[in-house]
Structures are given as structure tokens and as C-alpha cells.
Amino acid sequence: MVEELENILKDATLAISNACTIDELDKLRLTFLGKKGIVTIIAAKMKDLGKEEKPAAGKALNKTRTAINDALEVKVLNIQEEEDRKVGENIDVTLPGTPLPRVGRHPISQILSEAINALRRMGFSLASGPEIETEWYCFDALNTPADHPARNESDTFYFADGRLLRTHTSTVQIRTMQKNEPPVRIISPGAAYRRDEIDATHLSQFNQLEGLYVDKNVSLADLKGTLEYLLHSIFGKKTQIRFRPHFFPFTEPSFEIDILLQVQGKQPKWIEIAGCGMVDPNVFIEVNKSRGDNNYSPDQVSGFAFGLGLERLAMIRWGISDIRLLIENDTRFLHQFA
């Protein structure tokens, strides 16, 4: 038996040293040491041996088992070492990666989100109002004369029942003041509509961001500071801003805001991007009338309001030349804003 075991050990040692993979070694382990392995079968014969033979055979059996195990382990380590050395030897790291989607939000949403973030930091909260409005919210309450051209059917979309598509988001100013006591500090993004043919610079429906701040002692200085901060947040701190006197029925004084557009190789140019002003006392008076109180007394409170055209902001910010690109949703366009 001892001799037999010695032969088995020889066979095993040879087989192990010839093995090249971990799999082969696993199989060899089973062949020699498994439940039905060669060594196991011989071990089963131990009980048939005589008393004097047993100790030597037992010793030889253990030795064989240990030797095969050791050989296996050493070989496993050798093979692993060999394989480990190969890892990374042949990879072409210049091949492209597995693509994951890379899509950004629509440019209008990106601008809006930046504007809202900046304004929220200054304590504005959001408000909303319907897009199909009454003439009162869109014009009367906003101090717009009964025969103002904006009310014409040539300029504004109407419905059979006399309602209209709001021509500006300023309607939300009125709705907010009706529902809330001063102070109010709101912004409201949303759609506005004008009866304009769609071309490179016009859409019949576009997007605005409205703002209103009413409290005791709100001043032009607040208006200036707020809008400067907002525009610097969007266009960068170095952007030059100017407030140019203008006229709107619902603010007095009124201003248009220009920023100095500097494109390399071109003459710097002032571009109008927003309208703003101090809330006209007539707007407060109209709000009070509809509320049936005097909580927005022009003697007690003052306020400023502003409106930004989001398409315009996006066009200036990214140099987009045709406003229609913003509603066509060509993926070759959208992809550039990822």
C-alpha cells in the first residue's frame, strides 16, 4: 500500500505540475482527494489491513494527502501569480466607453432654473395664475386704458366668451395681491401670448418670468439691487447693466434694462432684456377695489415689479440667432446644452 501511495503521489505531482489552469487543478483535487478520489478509495482499504501494517500505511496516507494538497496550493498560487501578471497587459484604453445618456434640460428650463435659484436666495417664492384670463386681470387691473392698442384683436388672442390669452405674466401680480396680505414677494414663470406671426424673432407664445415685491418702503434702490443681482447671476458678475427710462401702464417710473453684449470681434452692443418699474398707484387702487379693503393703500405700501423674456435671455446667453430653434426641439440643437 505504501508503495501504491508513493506511485499515486508521483502521478499526482506530475499531473499538478503539468496543469495550466485553476479549473484543471480543481478537477485534479477531485480526482485524487474527492469523495470518490483515488486517495479516498485507497484510504477505505485501510480497515482491511493487519494491525502491524496500519501505522505505517496511515502515516504514508497522511503524507500523501498533505503532499498533494500542498502541491495543489503551490500550483494555484503560481497560476494566480501568472494570471495576475497578465491583467491589464493587453487592454486598449483608447476604445470608447459604454455610452450612458448625456442629455441636458431645454435651454429655456436651464435659464429659468438659474433665475429662480437666484431670486429664491433673495426671498422670493413662486406664484402661479391661469393662462386663459379675463380682460380685467390682463389690462384693467394693470392700469391699461380701455382703448390701449394691446387690447385689439389684432394684437391679442380672444375666446368666444370674451376671455383672452394673457399677453404678459403680470396678471399673476393681481391674483397674488388679491389672495395675500402685504408683504408679498413673488416670482411667477409662465407662458404669455401675442398675436405675432412666428418668425426668427417672434413667437405667438413665449415664456416670461414675472416678479413682484410689495411692502412698506420698497424703493427704486431695492429694484436696482434685486435685478442687478439676478442678471449678474445669469450673465456673470462682470456684465454691465443699465436701466433706461421707459413707459409701461402698470409701473411708474418704468425702466427697460439693457445688458452690454460683448461678442468677440464685434462692437459691444446694449441689448434690452427686461422691463421693470415701481408699481403704479392705480394698480394698488384697483386691487383694493376688488379686495374690498385698503390693505394695499398706495400711501402705506410701495412695490416694484419686473418681467423677463426667457427666450430672449437664452438667445443672448448662448448666441442663438433664431427664436424658432427654441420650439423646434431638434436633438442636434438640444444636445448642445447637455
Next chain:
Amino acid sequence: MKVSLDWLGEHIDLTSYSPEELDHLLTFAGIEVESIITMPDKVIVAEIKNIKPHDNADKLSVCMVDDGNKDLRQIVCGAKNFKIGDKVPLALPGAKLGKELSITQSKLRGTESHGMLCSQKELGGEDDQGLWILPTESEIGESLNTIYPTIFDLEITPNRPDCLSHLGIARELSALSGKNLKGNSDYAVSETPHRIADKSEINNLDPKKCSFYTTRLIKNVKVSKSPCWLKTKIESIGLRSINNIVDITNFVMMEMGQPLHAFDSNGLKGGICVRPAKEGEKFAALDDLNYDLSIDDLVISDDMKAIAIAGIMGGANTGITEKSQDVLLESAYFIPSSIRKSSRRLGLSSDSSYRFERGVDPSQVIGASELATKLILELAGGRAEKEIVVFGEAAEVPPNVPLDAEKCRELLGHHLKNQEMFAILEKLKLKKINEKDNISEWEIPSFRSDLTRPADLHEEIARAYGIDNIPSRQAGWFSKSSEADHFFDFIEAKANELSSIGFYEARTIKLTSELKIVDCVCTDNCNAIAIKNPLSDDLTHMRPGLIASLLDISERNLHQGAERLRFFETGTVFPGKEITEEAQHLAILVSGPDQNSWLDPSPEPAGFFTLKGVLERIINRPIELSLADQKEANAAFIANITINNKAIGCAAQIAPSRARQIDARHPIFVAEINLNLVFEESSRQIIYQDLPKYPAVRRDIAMELPYSLPNIEIEKVLREIDSNLLESFKLFDLFYDETGNQMNENKKSIAYSLTYRNHERTLKSAEVDTEHEKVLSKLKTKLPIEFR
């Protein structure tokens, strides 16, 4: 409005300002400078010496012109309105007209042309009817930019009609620059006597629309071309020179802002009557068009016929021509709202109506008549009646306005001294009547009828002081977030998530057409709201859903070669049952394979379950889908989506026939959900669960069941099983053979894996067997299934 720098110079000395400085001054007065126009270089006066037809082109002629040099210059020209001896502008080679046109020496249809003869429009004016015929006195060879001054094209806001004249602009510049006005600057003072009209002379039947009407008769005038100075002045600001009388009325209007009208008095029968037009009254105006008038329009008429639409345009029947001898000069004050209404209704606007509808200075009505008469007598001779005949009264001066200096300081947010405010108002020609502490009272000049309230005075002070001089204040305030804030953030989160998994955000406009509405297969599209006055056939209704626009942009992208379509849009929709109903929706569209790569060169195209997977992730609540009964022509099928049995929207496959119309190569799947409803269901409390300490045991079930049995029936049974050990279950295989070879085609095979766990101890195999047996028998009794 175009104003000439030279003309302004007659009222105020502007020599120390560059055009850029003036631009700045005007801009910050609230007067927008749209452009500064100067005559281009290398454009000179030339005289036509010879005209002959072009050999190869009927529409062209070949002219020889005298440009002041010895040899005549040959020019090919397309206009017809000139004759030998006319003086016209000649653009020499090298001249640049506008942004586009550079003049070069060239051949036109084989004939050499050494320059170009120009129309007024080509040189920045408005008249494009043929060549610009220059005054005969013009000197040949003289450069046009020495004859014609720099022009500012200004946009005057509707609250400042007083700025619609050279005097008005000069007055404004004087207030802002501190430079005094010079020359004639006060036309409110008149020397001409006037008398109240006899009813037979002027009869005003509508004093509510015309409060003051005056005429003056000038006999035996000689109508002719205007002298050079007048023609140049009129043309320099883009108007067409017609004859001396008409040019004088235009000159007075551009000088002081009061529109005038001159009638050919010989065409008049009887006296003047200011009256409402008759309903349906026809009127042939000076613009050669016929107008149908209504009772709301005001006309000037004689005993027989209408001779002018009041304040807007005169009639062809009484216009001044070379043959006119006697002129009846009208100067009046028409009520702005009346002119505005008529002008809108008739679609007819003129320089005159533009001023009347904004409000002219009533105190200048007589003064304007006086200046025009003086000029007519000078330039056209004749004899004027001694008196101006008047009907009604010039409007009263605007009432005084109080100023609370403290209130003004509060509004500015800046400490401006009372004296500084007063100085500003005084420069603007307001007069302080009295003053006590911070309160003062101010008399308003007649030309500033826009100043009626303290707020108007605050505006003037802010404007003139300059907002640049007011410090900006940046303060933060606490503000509670509103419901609108929460909803906005909710939608933003959904949108950000969708774009992070590769969906393009679309933004489309909310107007659509009846044709497109049928594509809104996921929303009720029967009640879309129609716009009363649509602008075009493709934008006639409010969108009842978003799918139509997503299909639209899919088509656009397919046509530019896109194969992978992944779009979403969020926004307002208008279901239309009630006009006041508006909802925020989210729509998703998927079609085609995901982006391929070298590792996966041809990925599978998206299927319905791609869409459902996106919905499950985005909605983040257990949703149930069930096939809907409703049918839409453009949908292959529609499924209702519910959360907690509440309908929140629909998913659908676009009908293959519709998909083919937009050249789609893969099936298109869409879904649209109401975000307001999802938002209501979105609050969820997360409570931490202890991590399991003991291992779970997994058992699989394979079952065969009728093909038509929806999967949800199995899940319902599994969910209802009362077991402490069954932790979760998951579908992991579905097999179906439509050929019937491997399995009856009316059957499908479904495999679920079930997970059992006891949180107190390790499960014994026998325990799991018993529990699993319970599950199997429950399934077997509830459903027509066989285990495999």
C-alpha cells in the same frame, strides 16, 4: 419719429455734443434712439443730361449725368420718374448704402454703369417711388451729407406726445442738459385776433370728440414746388415733399407737434360741419383708398359731402393741387380716444392721427395756424382773412399736482434734497405754486397733460436725476415657500430625472390646430378650446394634450436622421370642458433602439415595457395599467394608468398607420399623465426597516395559464396571501409560442420567484415547503393555472 440735428439746432445749441453724447442724453430721458442716420459718403448731386433706352432690357435706361467733372458719366438706371435736367443723388463706386449694398463699377446687361442713381429709401428715407428728385437749386457735385443733416430716429413712448416734434425734443434736451432754448419756442402766445364762428361757418355737432376747431381762409395763393430749404427740411426727416402748402402744414406739425390740414376752399360748398359719419358713408381719402365709415367716426364735411376723416386724413375731393387758389386752413383739437378708435377701426394711421390720438398741446392750436399762415403768405403769396374763426374752446390747463418730497425720497430709496427735486421740476417747466414743509404744489405746463398725479412727478424726478445716481440695495428677506414652490420643485425633479436617463426635454407652443388635436391620444381631445381670432390655420386651438407636439417633433427629428426618439414635455394643457380648467401634464415618447455602441452594435428597439419602466421610475408610486375601452384613430391601443385606483393618465402605442405617416421605422409609445394628480399622491413617509439578520429562501413557480389572463391577476392573489414568511415575489420569465409548436398558442408560461424569510430565526426547509404549498394551492384554487 425722425428728427434732424440741424432742425433741433434752431431751438437749442447742441454744438458741444457729439451724436453719441446726444444718443446717451436722449436714451436716459426715456427716448429710445433706434438709429442715427447720416447720408452715406460718396453720394453726390448729379444732373441728368441724356436718357436713352437700354439695348438689351426694356425696363432699364442708360443715362448720361453731369457729376461736376468735365466728362459725363454713364449710369444704367431702372427708375422711370425722371427727365432731362432733373437733379438726382448719384452713388459713386465705393459708396456703401446700408449694410448690404456696395456700389461698384459694373456692367448691367452688357452696358457699363459707373455708379447708381438712388431713391430716397436707398439713402435711409421712406420714399421708394423712383429716383429722389432733388431741389433744382442743388449744386452739382455737392456731397449729399453736407446738404442733409444727421437724423435721429426716435421711439417716443405713448405717454409723451409732447416729444413728437422738434420743439418738444429740444425742450426735453434743454431740461436735461441745462442749456436754454433759443429762437421761437413758445407758440402758445398768438397775436392774430380770432372770433367765434357763426353757425353757418363752423357747426360742431360732436363737441365730445372735438372740443376746439379753427379755420382760416387764405385766398389767391400760388401753389408750387417748395423752395429748397423747405423741401430739404421735409425730405431730410423722411417725408415726401408735395407742394408748398402741404409741405408747410407738415413743417408746422414737425416743428411744434400740431397737425394741420389745408382744404382747397374752391371745392367746398357752404360752411364746415364737424359731425359723426353716416353709417356706411363712403369716403375717398388722399391716399387713393376708399373707406367705409361708421357712426363712430368723426368727419369734417361741407354742406354736401365729407371732406376729411377728422384728425386722420383729408379727402381726395378737396386736396391742395397746383390748381388750387384758395386755402382753408384747419387747426383743431380732437379728443384722443375718438381718433384712436377710428384709426384702429379703419386701419388707417397718419402722422396726424398719431399725434391726435396721443394728445396734442391744446394751447398751440391757434399758434400753429398763425405760423402756417405766415409761411403760406411768404412762400405762396395770397391774402389771409384777418381773423381766425374758432368754434369751442381750447382745453383747460392741466390741474396742479402736489408733491410730497418725503414720499418721493422713500420711493427713490435715496436722500435727494427738496431743492434738488424742485430744480428738476422747474427745468421741466413746472411752476411751484406753494410750499410748506415737504409738501409743495406744482402748476403743470399745457404740453404735459400726462402729469396728473404725485407718482408722475416722482417719475420725472427719478428720470431726470438718473437711476445711475441712485444706489442699489441688495437685501434678502425671509419668505415661506408656497404650494407653487413645492409643485415647481416636484416637476423639476421629474424633469431632471427624465433627462438623466436620456430623455430630451421638449418645449413646444401651446397653440395647435384641429388637425393636430387628433394626435392627442392620451387625453380627452373632443373639447379643445377654439381661439376666436387665430392668426393662421395651424394655430387655432388650445392644446388639450401634449402628444401631438411630441409626434410633431419626432417627425422633425426622424427627417433629420434620428432613430432614437426619447422626448418628454411638461406644461399647461387645456382640457376644455370648462374654459377655466388648466392642468400641468407630463408626456413621454419613446421609439427606436437606445444608443448603440461597439459593445452593443444593434440594441433592441424600445417596446411598450420600456415606456412602462420609465413611468414606474418617474411616478415612483405603485401604478396600475389596464387596457382602456376607448378607441382613438391614431392609437393602436390605449391603457389607463391609475395610482390607488385614481386615474392619472394614459399610455398608448401610436397606430402603425400614423407612425408610417411620419416615416417612423420603429413603433412609437407614448404616455401622458396629469402632474397635479400625481403631486397629490406624492407625499410618502419613508420609515427605516431593520436589515434582515437571517437568510432568505427562494422558491420558483412555473405555471401555464390562458394567454388572455392578465398578469395582474396572479399578483393580486399573491398579494392577498396571508403569510408571515412570504417576503416578496418577482416575475422572472414569460414564454409564449404563437406558432403553437412548443406550447398551445392560447396558453403562456409564466415563472415567478418567491422569497421566504423569518426575521426571528433561520428558516427550516420543511417550514418553507409547507408555506410554499399553501401559496401554490391558493393560486390553483383562484386561477385557471397548471404548474409545470
